Amino acid sequence: xxxxxxxxxxxxxxxxxxxxxxxLRRLLAVLAWLARRGRAPxxxxxxxxxxxxxxxxxxxxxxxxCGLPPYTPDQLMEIMxxxxxxxxxxxxxxARPRRxxxxxxxxxxxxxxxxxxxxxxxxxxxxxGALTKxxxxxxxxxxxxxxxxxxxxxxxxxxxYAGRQVELEYHSSSRDEVSRRLVDPGSLVALDGxxxxxxxxxxxxxxxxxxxDRILSLQSTDVASCHSVAGDGGEGSxxxxxxxxxxxPEATVVRLSVDEAxxxxxxxxxxxxxxxxxxxxxxxxxxxxxxxxxxxxxxxxGPHARVVDPPELAAAGAKEAKRVLAxxxxxxxx
Amino acid sequence: xxxxxxxxxxxxxxxxxxxxxxxxSLREIADEVPGYPSAGEARRQAFERxxxxxxxxxxxxxxxxxxxxxQIGYRIKPEDFYLPDLGLTPEEQAALNLAVAxxxxxxxxxxxxxxxxxxxxAPSPLTAADLPSLPALPVLFEALRAHATLTxxxxxxxxxxxxxxxxxxxxxxxxxxxxxxxxxxxxxxxDRIEDRPKLxxxxxxxxxxxxxxxxPSSEAPWQIGDGDATDVEVLVDAVVVPRMLHEVGEGxxxxxxxxxxxxxxxxxxxTGALRSWLLEFGExxxxxxxxxxxxxxxxxxxxxxxxxxxxxx
Numbered sequence: 001x002x003x004x005x006x007x008x009x010x011x012x013x014x015x016x017x018x019x020x021x022x023x024l025r026r027l028l029a030v031l032a033w034l035a036r037r038g039r040a041p042x043x044x045x046x047x048x049x050x051x052x053x054x055x056x057x058x059x060x061x062x063x064x065x066c067g068l069p070p071y072t073p074d075q076l077m078e079i080m081x082x083x084x085x086x087x088x089x090x091x092x093x094x095a096r097p098r099r100x101x102x103x104x105x106x107x108x109x110x111x112x113x114x115x116x117x118x119x120x121x122x123x124x125x126x127x128x129g130a131l132t133k134x135x136x137x138x139x140x141x142x143x144x145x146x147x148x149x150x151x152x153x154x155x156x157x158x159x160x161y162a163g164r165q166v167e168l169e170y171h172s173s174s175r176d177e178v179s180r181r182l183v184d185p186g187s188l189v190a191l192d193g194x195x196x197x198x199x200x201x202x203x204x205x206x207x208x209x210x211x212x213d214r215i216l217s218l219q220s221t222d223v224a225s226c227h228s229v230a231g232d233g234g235e236g237s238x239x240x241x242x243x244x245x246x247x248x249p250e251a252t253v254v255r256l257s258v259d260e261a262x263x264x265x266x267x268x269x270x271x272x273x274x275x276x277x278x279x280x281x282x283x284x285x286x287x288x289x290x291x292x293x294x295x296x297x298x299x300x301x302g303p304h305a306r307v308v309d310p311p312e313l314a315a316a317g318a319k320e321a322k323r324v325l326a327x328x329x330x331x332x333x334x
Numbered sequence: 335x336x337x338x339x340x341x342x343x344x345x346x347x348x349x350x351x352x353x354x355x356x357x358x359s360l361r362e363i364a365d366e367v368p369g370y371p372s373a374g375e376a377r378r379q380a381f382e383r384x385x386x387x388x389x390x391x392x393x394x395x396x397x398x399x400x401x402x403x404x405q406i407g408y409r410i411k412p413e414d415f416y417l418p419d420l421g422l423t424p425e426e427q428a429a430l431n432l433a434v435a436x437x438x439x440x441x442x443x444x445x446x447x448x449x450x451x452x453x454x455x456a457p458s459p460l461t462a463a464d465l466p467s468l469p470a471l472p473v474l475f476e477a478l479r480a481h482a483t484l485t486x487x488x489x490x491x492x493x494x495x496x497x498x499x500x501x502x503x504x505x506x507x508x509x510x511x512x513x514x515x516x517x518x519x520x521x522x523x524x525d526r527i528e529d530r531p532k533l534x535x536x537x538x539x540x541x542x543x544x545x546x547x548x549x550p551s552s553e554a555p556w557q558i559g560d561g562d563a564t565d566v567e568v569l570v571d572a573v574v575v576p577r578m579l580h581e582v583g584e585g586x587x588x589x590x591x592x593x594x595x596x597x598x599x600x601x602x603x604x605t606g607a608l609r610s611w612l613l614e615f616g617e618x619x620x621x622x623x624x625x626x627x628x629x630x631x632x633x634x635x636x637x638x639x640x641x642x643x644x645x646x647x
Binding site for chain 1: 339340341342344345346348349350352353366367368387388390391392414415416417418419420421422423425426427428429430432433434436437439441443444446447448449450451452453454460461462463464465471472473475476478479497498499500501502503504505506547573574576577579580609610613614616617618620628631632634635636637638639640
């Protein structure tokens with residue numbers, strides 16, 4: 001058991017480089033946790049606070065030397081730490097919740113509200129209870145977070161948690177076709193205002209992302225999922241951010257010139273680059289995977305955009321417009 | 335001077351400054367907390383640097399006049415350091431930990447918040463949501479809490495606003511507020527705020543008594559505009575019905591056909607926005623009436639189909 005060896009010179013463990021403020025933030029958090037619980041395994045603390053066991057032990061040994069003047073043993077924090085476990089007997093003040101910054105208060109209030117907006121997410125009401133108390137402490141309730149609520153969301157969520165295969169009837173917007181797919185659900189993510197199911201698609205033989213509001217029907221099965229989705233259930237919450245839409249090898253890079261009236265495009269679709277030209281126009285670079293989708297985009301932009309490159313896509317908008325026009329003309333004859 | 339790890343000096347400093355009783359002078363503090371240079375300018379600089387680090391960590395060190403030759407004393411006021419106890423039950427704390435693990439705000443604020451509450455995020459759940467992180471958000475949040483007016487630049491215009499509600503919807507953050515220059519409610523997309531909003535004095539913001547907090551803050555694009563509203567009927571193919579109803583709601587349906595298609599009625603004041611949105615559905619939707627809206631769409635499509643007319647772009 002190591003306790004404070006003030007003045008004896010601690011072993012020179014090389015810390016992972018973090019600035020002192022960040023180390024203090026984490027140390028105060030670990031101390032608060034210990035003040036509430038009294039003891040905890042090193043491995044658990046290390047995982048929970050995202051710190052290597054060596055750094056954790058080193059910081060706690062250092063904390064064992066901290067306290068109030070005259071720094072006699074009775075004035076120091078009582079922390080005993082070995083390779084396996086930390087035992088602490090700390091002043092109850094250390095366990096008191098600390099004042100939150102605006103960003104932190106906002107993050108908590110927004111996270112709780114986001115989850116509460118998902119139907120069936122707070123079955124025991126604990127989160128609503130927590131939010132009520134939080135709002136009271138922050139003296140604010142004028143925040144609203146509404147995540148999308150498409151028709152099959154709840155069934156998809158149940159399938160994800162049950163780990164059962166589902167059969168989807170899915171409308172792929174980029175290809176504009178309906179297909180039936182057997183999917184091993186992996187996880188559910190909300191991004192840019194939409195929910196996506198990431199799962200193993202048996203038809204494609206790989207992990208695919210499905211937009212939940214494009215699921216036309218969903219049939220649950222009793223068959224357990226047989227593929228796990230890579231990257232899921234990872235180590236820390238920070239590492240499991242859903243990947244952004246990185247254009248795959250099948251994507252085509254397209255350059256458009258748009259005028260002021262077409263400038264909305266850079267808000268509406270993911271762009272790779274936007275560079276202004278001197279004449280008020282701008283050049284927008286996109287990665288596209290579907291000609292249909294691109295044709296519809298050009299059709300919406302109308303006279304406000306033209307294709308700079310590649311030239312073979314210059315007529316994609318006209319082609320798409322003819323298809324839509326055909327529908328209007330057919331109906332006009334009836 | 336004994337070599338002391340800076341983390342140790344900071345931890346001791348926090349404990350000493352939090353101690354009950356009067357504020358203490360720099361000399362007293364530096365004598366008591368191991369690790370400060372013995373005297374002079376170096377000592378003051380080290381202390382100032384520590385104060386800055388604490389401030390960056392959200393720990394406010396207050397300055398107070400004290401008796402004696404040093405005149406200025408320092409301490410951390412408990413009310414600046416602690417939050418009134420939230421009184422969360424273990425279940426409530428666990429639910430909050432899970433929520434923070436599931437909702438990604440693009441920075442570690444949520445994790446830090448749980449740390450300050452003496453807890454930590456849960457392991458990653460299978461459901462996760464990404465909310466866009468914008469630098470203005472915490473500032474707007476603070477303005478709402480403090481009832482402070484806001485001044486910011488939004489799409490090239492200076493705005494003076496009484497903030498009312500901060501709302502996330504359909505992938506965007508919006509601030510709903512009362513525009514003091516235009517004397518009317520306005521909705522601002524937060525990602526279009528171009529500078530760091532400035533707060534007026536706390537308590538300076540008062541909403542008009544009849545202000546409706548629940549007023550929809552993001553109307554459909556085709557409803558924004560100064561034109562008179564017209565009812566437009568749109569036929570929607572079965573294949574895109576879920577997506578369409580999800581956007582316009584079941585209430586818009588006026589007819590359900592045997593083949594699964596539906597007719598929806600939309601109130602439209604901006605026909606350009608309606609056209610752009612409908613064309614996302616390709617040939618799966620069709621404007622039925624009024625004839626003028628249908629004609630307008632056909633003209634647009636005909637022009638796109640034969641682009642010779644605007645060949646020069």
